[in-house]
Structures are given as structure tokens and as C-alpha cells.
Amino acid sequence: MILRQAALAIFFAITFPATVALAHGDGAPQPVDTTGLEPLGDEWRATNPYRNDKKQHDIAVEIGSRGYNSNCARCHGLEAKSGGMAPDLRELGETESEDAWFISRVLQGAVVSGRQKMPPFEGLLNQEAIWAIRTYIDAQPQ
Numbered sequence: 001m002i003l004r005q006a007a008l009a010i011f012f013a014i015t016f017p018a019t020v021a022l023a024h025g026d027g028a029p030q031p032v033d034t035t036g037l038e039p040l041g042d043e044w045r046a047t048n049p050y051r052n053d054k055k056q057h058d059i060a061v062e063i064g065s066r067g068y069n070s071n072c073a074r075c076h077g078l079e080a081k082s083g084g085m086a087p088d089l090r091e092l093g094e095t096e097s098e099d100a101w102f103i104s105r106v107l108q109g110a111v112v113s114g115r116q117k118m119p120p121f122e123g124l125l126n127q128e129a130i131w132a133i134r135t136y137i138d139a140q141p142q
């Protein structure tokens with residue numbers, strides 16, 4: 001019986017490594033404390049509200065750094081320098097359509113050929129946290 005359970009555990013570890021990692025709390029999405037940023041409300045902004053906000057920009061970079069490192073870096077790379085596993089997010093420009101693309105990807109995640117390549121963050125990260133992460137990425141040198 002114990003052997004059978006061990007065999008099953010090994011089977012699952014090989015077949016569903018991501019599931020096993022998540023079950024151990026490794027790589028699970030982390031909430032981001034956005035204290036210090038003015039609340040943006042429920043309506044989604046069309047563009048990054050912190051980009052040209054002299055007062056909030058640096059706070060956003062700091063909060064975004066924490067949010068990025070705990071939720072995105074394991075795939076998109078430390079300091080937003082991609083190691084090739086996921087796109088280099090510094091290459092996204094700062095236009096309105098690229099802001100919209102960023103938000104939609106982060107909320108919905110990415111499924112490629114039926115496989116979940118990136119988890120959805122809807123309901124886990126609020127608007128302030130997501131725009132702060134965007135501000136942090138844009139502040140990294142190319």
C-alpha cells in the first residue's frame with residue numbers, strides 16, 4: 001500500500017511537475033501590498049497612470065519591484081532580463097495599445113496550444129499592483 005502510494009506520488013511528480021510545485025506553495029501567486037499608492041478605483045485605466053506621475057512614479061517602481069520579483073521573475077527573468085523562457089517584457093513599448101496588451105495578458109495569462117504557459121492574475125493582483133509592475137519593468141535599462 002505504501003509502495004503503491006509512493007509510486008503514485010512519483011507518477012504525479014513526473015506527469016504534473018507544475019501542479020506538485022504549486023501544491024507546495026512554490027511559485028504560487030503572491031499578493032502585493034500596494035500601500036502608498038493612491039487607490040485607482042474599479043474602472044481600469046487605459047494607460048499606465050504612474051508613467052508620468054511625478055509623485056507616485058518612484059513608489060510604483062518600488063512596489064512593482066516586489067510584485068515583479070515574487071510573481072513574474074521566475075519566468076520573465078530577474079530584473080526583467082529574460083533568460084529565453086518567456087518574452088523580455090522590457091521590449092514592450094509604452095503606447096496605449098501595448099498598455100492594453102500588458103493588462104489583458106496579466107489578467108488572463110497565456111494558453112498556448114492548450115497548455116497554460118502563464119497563470120492568470122485576475123482577482124489576485126489589483127489594478128495598482130499591475131500598473132506598478134509595469135512601471136518597474138519600464139524603469140529597467142534595456
Ligand code: HEC
Nearest residue numbers: 071072075085086087101102105106110112117118119133
Ligand atoms: C509560469 C511562467 C510565467 C509567469 C509566472 C508569468 N509569465 Fe508572463 N508570459 C509567460 C509566457 C511563456 C509568455 C508568452 C506566451 C505566448 O507565447 O503567447 C508570457 C507572456 C507575457 C506577456 C506578453 C508579452 C508579449 O511580448 O507579448 C506579458 C505582458 C506578461 N507575460 C507579463 C507577465 C507579468 C507582469 C507577470 C507577473 C505578474 C507574468 N507575466 C508572469 C510566462 C509567465
